Amino acid sequence: MRLDVVTIFPEYLEPLDVSLVGKARARGRLDVHVHDLRRWTYDRHNTVDDTPYGGGPGMVMKTDPWGEALDSAIADGYEAGAHDPVLVVPTPSGRPFTQQTAVALARQPWLIFTPARYEGIDRRVMDEYATRMPVHEVSIGDYVLAGGEAAVLVITEAVARLLPGVLGNAESHRDDSFAPGAMANLLEGPVYTKPPVWRGRAVPEVLTGGHHGKVARWRRDEALRRTAAHRPDLLERCDPAEFDRKDREI
Numbered sequence: 001m002r003l004d005v006v007t008i009f010p011e012y013l014e015p016l017d018v019s020l021v022g023k024a025r026a027r028g029r030l031d032v033h034v035h036d037l038r039r040w041t042y043d044r045h046n047t048v049d050d051t052p053y054g055g056g057p058g059m060v061m062k063t064d065p066w067g068e069a070l071d072s073a074i075a076d077g078y079e080a081g082a083h084d085p086v087l088v089v090p091t092p093s094g095r096p097f098t099q100q101t102a103v104a105l106a107r108q109p110w111l112i113f114t115p116a117r118y119e120g121i122d123r124r125v126m127d128e129y130a131t132r133m134p135v136h137e138v139s140i141g142d143y144v145l146a147g148g149e150a151a152v153l154v155i156t157e158a159v160a161r162l163l164p165g166v167l168g169n170a171e172s173h174r175d176d177s178f179a180p181g182a183m184a185n186l187l188e189g190p191v192y193t194k195p196p197v198w199r200g201r202a203v204p205e206v207l208t209g210g211h212h213g214k215v216a217r218w219r220r221d222e223a224l225r226r227t228a229a230h231r232p233d234l235l236e237r238c239d240p241a242e243f244d245r246k247d248r249e250i
């Protein structure tokens with residue numbers, strides 16, 4: 001997968017050099033190109049914004065720098081052999097970014113991110129590129145950020161971990177809270193490791209008893225308990241028959 005990111009804060013994307021995404025890049029699973037939007041400005045102040053038509057607070061990001069930057073990134077990508085680009089636009093007014101979105105984006109060969117600032121990008125930029133590729137406007141949650149770069153880091157990690165060969169078996173995303181299966185839609189339950197007792201607190205006996213069926217049921221019950229407490233809305237998606245079937249297996 002190729003990723004292009006156009007931003008006025010290229011240094012904000014430095015975390016894409018480390019940890020899981022950094023490993024995916026080192027293994028050749030991910031090819032990341034960060035472009036400084038100001039490279040496509042030609043005035044003394046490298047201006048990328050202007051006042052909004054119709055008045056109102058804040059500033060709007062101008063068409064020309066984005067158009068030239070995206071045309072350049074797209075040309076570079078095609079020249080490098082990439083194909084079928086998808087534009088991903090972080091915005092507070094976007095569709096919710098979910099695990100399903102991550103799965104869908106992980107299937108794409110080329111993502112182009114346009115994290116912006118101020119009040120957003122002139123609408124005509126997204127309209128222009130929607131004539132050439134799918135455009136996904138996404139929000140990473142119901143809270144307000146100052147710009148889209150943090151969203152790119154979140155989306156990139158959620159997508160990269162789904163790419164073949166990025167997660168080792170030990171870290172498999174097979175048991176993700178939001179992945180299909182009996183624990184689908186349930187939050188993770190509590191986890192424990194050595195020592196068996198820490199400051200007088202012992203690990204639950206069921207986890208050290210060696211009975212895999214009892215461990216599986218305990219973990220399922222703890223996940224249900226945690227989901228009921230923190231995300232009761234997720235329980236509506238659960239199928240009790242699935243639990244009964246799993247119970248019969250245990």
Ligand SMILES: N#Cc1c(N)n[nH]c1-c1ccc2c(Cl)cn(Cc3cccnc3)c2c1
Nearest residue numbers: 091116117120139140141144145146147148
């Ligand atoms: N994704 C996501 C997301 C989220 N969940 N919260 N905020 C954002 C986000 C994404 C992109 C931008 C751009 Cl461009 C400018 N801002 C600041 C802003 C905030 C409120 C209203 N207008 C602009 C962004 C906020």
